[in-house]
Amino acid sequence: METKIETPYGKVYLNFETKHVSLLLSGGFDSMVMLFLLAKNINDHNLDITIHPQTVGKVNTTDDLSKNKPSNFPYADNAVYLSKKHFPNVKILDKEYILAYNSWMDRSKPLVDAQRKITWDLYLNLTDEKKYRVINYNGVTRNPPIVVGNEGFNPEKHRNKKVLAHEDTVTNITVHETMMFVEPFRNADKRITFWLADNMGILNDVLMLSRSCEGNHDLTDYGAKECKWCWWCCEREWAMKEYKKS
Ligand SMILES: [Zn+2]
Numbered sequence: 264m265e266t267k268i269e270t271p272y273g274k275v276y277l278n279f280e281t282k283h284v285s286l287l288l289s290g291g292f293d294s295m296v297m298l299f300l301l302a303k304n305i306n307d308h309n310l311d312i313t314i315h316p317q318t319v320g321k322v323n324t325t326d327d328l329s330k331n332k333p334s335n336f337p338y339a340d341n342a343v344y345l346s347k348k349h350f351p352n353v354k355i356l357d358k359e360y361i362l363a364y365n366s367w368m369d370r371s372k373p374l375v376d377a378q379r380k381i382t383w384d385l386y387l388n389l390t391d392e393k394k395y396r397v398i399n400y401n402g403v404t405r406n407p408p409i410v411v412g413n414e415g416f417n418p419e420k421h422r423n424k425k426v427l428a429h430e431d432t433v434t435n436i437t438v439h440e441t442m443m444f445v446e447p448f449r450n451a452d453k454r455i456t457f458w459l460a461d462n463m464g465i466l467n468d469v470l471m472l473s474r475s476c477e478g479n480h481d482l483t484d485y486g487a488k489e490c491k492w493c494w495w496c497c498e499r500e501w502a503m504k505e506y507k508k509s
Pocket residue numbers: 475476477478489490491492493494495496
């Protein structure tokens with residue numbers, strides 16, 4: 264089954280010609296909405312599909328504890344909890360995870376390598392397939408059309424680039440044999456996930472349960488609060504203010 268969802272920021276394409284979907288789940292706003300959107304569609308269309316959330320945990324990059332970052336695991340678990348609570352009949356597994364260093368200095372290569380590894384390991388371990396053995400989703404969005412952030416640089420610059428959209432949607436798709444990669448929001452900015460969260464009735468829950476902030480222990484009081492200063496905090500604040508309510 265395939266479906267398209269209309270939003271003010273473009274159409275979103277989803278594909279369910281599979282027995283298994285995997286999802287890169289960071290614990291941030293966008294991937295939490297993505298998981299919910301998958302679970303909702305699988306539930307509404309009564310599909311026999313298992314969801315495999317996959318999280319890369321960030322290993323600390325420094326011996327100075329105050330400069331380390333709080334773990335993203337509790338927020339990834341929150342995402343699973345939220346979707347399971349709303350859709351108890353959908354098969355959503357607990358997160359699979361591995362750990363990786365994440366440093367902007369080396370363009371996050373260990374993190375991206377770890378994401379690839381966890382995705383392909385699952386693919387190799389599964390045997391049953393419909394058209395695709397696994398369809399792998401992520402919640403990546405494009406950057407805002409204006410400059411946000413206080414740091415004078417954008418650590419997510421690679422997301423500026425527009426990629427080839429599938430048909431008339433904002434979705435990017437690549438296929439390798441029986442593995443399909445789908446980035447439903449890749450050509451839309453973060454307003455699209457705010458609009459979806461609001462229209463699915465989960466905006467307040469996602470705001471409370473997710474964490475987009477990349478601030479360290481010093482800036483976040485050891486994870487007790489969001490720093491309101493890092494690029495990701497600024498992007499989230501921008502999207503919240505700018506998305507169209509309907
Ligand atoms: Zn922050």
